[in-house]
Amino acid sequence: AQSVTQLDSQVPVFEEAPVELRCNYSSSVSVYLFWYVQYPNQGLQLLLKYLSGSTLVKGINGFEAEFNKSQTSFHLRKPSVHISDTAEYFCAVSSSNAGNMLTFGGGTRLMVKP
Amino acid sequence: DAGVTQSPTHLIKTRGQQVTLRCSPKSGHDTVSWYQQALGQGPQFIFQYYEEEERQRGNFPDRFSGHQFPNYSSELNVNALLLGDSALYLCASRRSQGARGEAFFGQGTRLTVV
Numbered sequence: 001a002q003s004v005t006q007l008d009s010q011v012p013v014f015e016e017a018p019v020e021l022r023c024n025y026s027s028s029v030s031v032y033l034f035w036y037v038q039y040p041n042q043g044l045q046l047l048l049k050y051l052s053g054s055t056l057v058k059g060i061n062g063f064e065a066e067f068n069k070s071q072t073s074f075h076l077r078k079p080s081v082h083i084s085d086t087a088e089y090f091c092a093v094s095s096s097n098a099g100n101m102l103t104f105g106g107g108t109r110l111m112v113k114p
Numbered sequence: 115d116a117g118v119t120q121s122p123t124h125l126i127k128t129r130g131q132q133v134t135l136r137c138s139p140k141s142g143h144d145t146v147s148w149y150q151q152a153l154g155q156g157p158q159f160i161f162q163y164y165e166e167e168e169r170q171r172g173n174f175p176d177r178f179s180g181h182q183f184p185n186y187s188s189e190l191n192v193n194a195l196l197l198g199d200s201a202l203y204l205c206a207s208r209r210s211q212g213a214r215g216e217a218f219f220g221q222g223t224r225l226t227v228v
Contacts, residue, residue: 042221043221044219046217051216062126090156090157098171099162101162101209102149102159105156106156107154
């Protein structure tokens with residue numbers, strides 16, 4: 001079985017400050033890792049993904065994440081946030097053994113303050 | 115490319131009724147999954163359809179059923195609605211070959227059971 005833990009339910013941060021949203025996963029097999037963003041009353045938009053290869057992955061809107069296999073983590077970072085980054089962020093894991101179904105964490109609400 | 119489209123966007127039903135939600139996958143995608151997202155929580159996998167058959171199922175009762183049509187579109191049916199079925203229902207599609215779990219989501223259908 002696979003699971004995802006997002007360590008912070010809410011992260012307040014001032015505009016133009018750096019931010020890190022933490023994600024840890026559990027799986028007994030090789031995994032694929034994803035970060036999705038959800039704006040109010042909308043579906044999920046893919047920010048970035050780790051499938052294989054380089055452990056540092058870059059996504060849209062200036063976000064990046066680093067896959068750390070030894071620590072089973074996939075933390076999301078942005079060096080300078082904007083008001084428009086205020087949203088809910090979800091970390092998810094899948095694997096070919098699980099039929100590529102996505103298992104999501106509980107989400108982290110990023111609140112960017114002016 | 116219209117992406118993943120879902121209908122209706124909002125729906126209000128009474129306890130005990132039945133509901134059908136619809137999803138058209140992104141062009142070129144042949145696999146459709148459904149997720150339930152309760153308020154304040156991450157999405158939970160309901161089931162996945164490929165080649166018009168249910169291939170995987172999450173921990174949901176038999177009241178939840180689905181269908182996939184030859185054009186890859188899909189329906190989610192929920193019978194005997196409970197108040198706890200109130201949630202955002204998300205449809206996701208992907209290509210069966212080479213997708214490695216990467217899924218594209220629709221905007222969701224907000225179901226309210228009263």
